[in-house]
Amino acid sequence: MTNLPADAVVIGAGIAGAASAFYMASRGLNVVVCEKGRIAGEQSSRNWGFVRQQGRDPAEIPLMMEANRLWRGLERELNADLEWTAGGNMVVFRDEAERAMFGRWLDHAKAHGLDSRMVDRADIDRIATGTNFGEHGAIYTPSDGHAEPAKVTPALARAAEGRGATFLENCAVFRLIREGGRVAGVETEQGEIRAPVVVLTTGAWSSKMLSHLGLKLPQVWVTGSVGRTDPQPEFAKSAIWAGVGIRQRRDGTVNFARRSADHDLMVQSLLHGRSFRKLSRQHAGDFRIRFRKLLLDTAMGHFSDAALANELLRHRVLDPKPNMQVLEEALAELKQAIPALKAARIDRSWAGYIDMTPDLLPVIEAMDEPQGLVIATGFSGHGFGMGPIVGRLVSEIVADGRPSLDLAAFRFGRFADGTALEVGTAV
Template sequence: MTFPIRADSPATFAGPLPRAADVVVIGGGVIGVMTAWFLARRGVKVVLCEKGRIAGEQSSRNWGWVRKQGRDPAELPIMIEALTIWDGLTAEAEADLGFRRTGILYAAKRPEDVARYEAWLVHARAHGLDTKLLSRAEVEAHLPNAAGWVGGLLTPSDARAERWIAVPRLADAAARKGVAIAEDCAVRALDMAGGRVAGVVTERGRIAADRVVLAGGAWSSLLLARHGARIPQLSVRATVAATAPLPEFYSGAASDSTFAMRRRADGGYTLAPGHFHEFFIGPDAFRHLKPFWPHIRAELSGTRLLPAAPRFYPDGWFTPRHWAEDQVTPFERMRVLDPAPNRAEVERLRDRFDHAFPALGRPAIAAAWAGMIDTMPDVVPVIDHVAALPGLTLATGMSGHGFGIGPGVGRVVADLVAGRAVGHDLTRFRLSRFTDGSKIEPGPSL
């Protein structure tokens, strides 16, 4: 079994750093890699800088779901495109990404859950999805129903992929397309000249470029703040566990309100809490409490507040917010954000799995880890130019939805940077929604 990528994983991309490019992409997660991929496909000279390891953070720590089901309606057009792109990536990357269209099922424990699913079907039908509401008997036809599920929601065309395999292999393919990728290369600051972006300052020197994409995940707000731009972005700790190999009783992904699971290519299942979030309380958490409060209040029973953000975390109490270009930065002090998993929650996951599937019993856990999800108050990303920093395009705050939609967002961002028509309405993802008086609230997602 391959585990999430960590700081001590060997560097794959350690070549010389170009001194100039058309575009610099900051961040080696799925969004940054796929943005670079599509820019290179258009003949653009791209450098991708990653402070640690490609896919070292949330891009290798997520559930591995590639889903349309349950998304915010504004994300659906890009997600539909993303799935089409996924269909061709294995051939284009010349590598197995573990991508399989095996379906995603949401199981309902209560009638009110079924009612929520039915309400979301309006959006599924508007976009021509194959999503359908399931009866109790139909759920049981897919899954053993010892948990007493009363109904469900199924999208057969949704998919899964092996995230800690897929993103590094996509990066390999991007490098073959001409993208210069540099690991262990933190961007310390934007290089500004004449009031606009002129490149970046990295720990290994300057790179001249008149366009920069910031796809730094949980670290994006820290770099922006260093240049006087603020976004209400917080990080949520999410625990995930991997079982040892088990008999295959369901080939896709499924969840209810207490836990989620997904079959893996190695024969085990990935398990995660259904609606459980852990916030470390740091300075930004206090600063942005107002826009986040409606979402926290709605999920209060599944939200745990932790007393302090550890040192050098993006919102740590002792994490520097200002530094000179020749100083070691928080990005270098924490190459890979690798939080410890909540071990008590892992044991509860084993209990929930046993309760749902008693014939299989309490599963042995081969590995457990955690990631820090970069989230926004309305649980949708920012995909926009930064007006205060001309030349900078921001793609962050994927809110736990980034892995599956990553190829679609990468294509959109590449065209946004190039000044081409993106083909989708990005109004809901605009940066100015946090300052123009708009009401900030989650949309009708599940």
């Protein structure tokens, strides 16, 4: 494979990387995707599966509205079953303060023509039958939906390959090749790949990868746990947030999770801790600090090429253990909220590492230094729904030199230019 030529190399085969490859290949570009483990091995197959416009940071609303349009035709375009369900998304208010917060967010939704609306108890009963929640009302976005994460990214990869893209699994990228101030390809464990464009979609690994280019991306990892019940009677086609995230699949099984997450203390926690002070104060109850062996396993990857290469090879697929205590508590809460699920049991459970930025917004940008580097990372636990539009925007950046949507809010430089990093997401 040494000196294999390409128009673009994508590092990372999660949903952003696979979608980028699909849309670039659809435009006739010769694309090679390098993945240290397997396609969709990490968070892209481990998330909740929500595809929501609702509750987004105002900067993300235009992207998600366009993403929603893409999702509605994606099964047809990919010729694949993605378990796409256009059942809406509903957030049930826990108190009047939360209702007021979403009332303020609704002003942004209306400004963009989004179909979000406040609903009362009678509406909630029509959206989700037999529930005990909703005394304070809810917000509902009928045009939202959900899909099965384990199916989506592999389908994008297959479709990209059908258009000429090449996917290399078990092919870690050790470093970017730079010549004259721009990228010229990548050095991988399988050899060198020359290309004038490199697209970095490496999720939780992005901060370490970028540090070796002299680029400081404030990023930490948190672990989110998800459970799945045995098949249950149908109660809702809508994805629901009611203290517990709920998504009933076509086979009747119910995926559920809490927003709370575990943070395994590691080197980047110390390197970027100051950048996350405001976020940690705002969401103090949502994160639990843990001391795990991963602190030692990933201690040096920021500081030397050899150490990073060793980490990438040792951790082909990050596969953290789920927090079963949290899931058992969430299931008990779910049974109380939906009595029809009183006999439900946990049939499966899993966890994934989520990469987070201080303002919970991603970076989507073509860098000036080095030229030819395009970054799409930092999706902070809500990148699944954005995957298709991110891929299309990356293809536009590479092929046209500019994206069709305004990406100013997602520029890399905001972390160092004095921009106030405010959290604008309502969920």
